Amino acid sequence: MGEIVIRRVKKEDLDKIAEIEVECFPAAEAASKQSIEERIATFPESFLVAEKNREIVGFINGCATNSPVIYDALYHDSSHHIPDGESLAVFGLDVLPEHQRQGIAAKLMNYYIEIARTDCRKRVILTCKDRLVHYYEYFGFVNNGISESTYGGAQWFNMTLTI
Template identity: 65%
Template sequence: MKEVTIRGVRPEDLDRIAEIEAICFPATEAAPREAFKERIAAFPESFLVAEADGIVIGFINGCVTNSPVIYDELFHSTQHHIPDGKNLTVFGLNVIPEYRRQGIAAQLMNHFIQLAKNTGRNSVILTCKDRLVHYYESFGYVNNGISKSTHGGAQWFDMTLTL
């Protein structure tokens, strides 16, 4: 396995991040380039990338909120980001296919959880599809059931990791 570095996002990562998002999510669920441009500007401190040989191969990002669950408007506007909020969200955890099953997503998640702890958050929250509930439970997340989120027309489950 190649050596992977986890680091904070940089503005010049934008095009690669948009490319990775389009690879990892169906078009109905993928965030557009403009959304990532806004997220990088609004909350770079909660946007991490994984890099191998100087190339971004994955990322994790999310805003901060006082809501105990992710609601759809969070995905669409950085106006809902509350810098001193209680909960760090996970909007997406993406790793390109050729680097999957090597623990890179886990490295990103573990760094993100540590970031939440270091910044005094109460929890990390996310939504995921049924097939990924078990994966997130392996980090200590608790499944809170079917989410009210209908992002991309999919069914999601609310997950909470209490810190």
């Protein structure tokens, strides 16, 4: 399988991350390359990549906020990042399709949760589609019902992991 290495993002990862985002999300939901670049610049401490054989195969990212739920402006405007916020949001957990079902997403999520603990956050928050609710419950997230988010025109569910 090859060893999976989780590390913080670097500026030079931008092109590969943008490619992975386009492959993993529908066009209406995928973050733009410009948005990803802003995220890397604004909150690199909560932007992790997974490498297999020195190739980026996945990533997880999100900002800190005081909000207990994700709201749409968080995705588009990095100025909503509050470095010492109570919540660590997950904007995306992406793994290339050919590398899925190998535990890479779980490694990324577990590392991300540990960052939230180390940084003394109160919670990790995310939104997901109905088909993924059970996946996040595996990590201890609780389904708080349908989100007000309409990002990408989809229906989302608010999920919270209390730290």
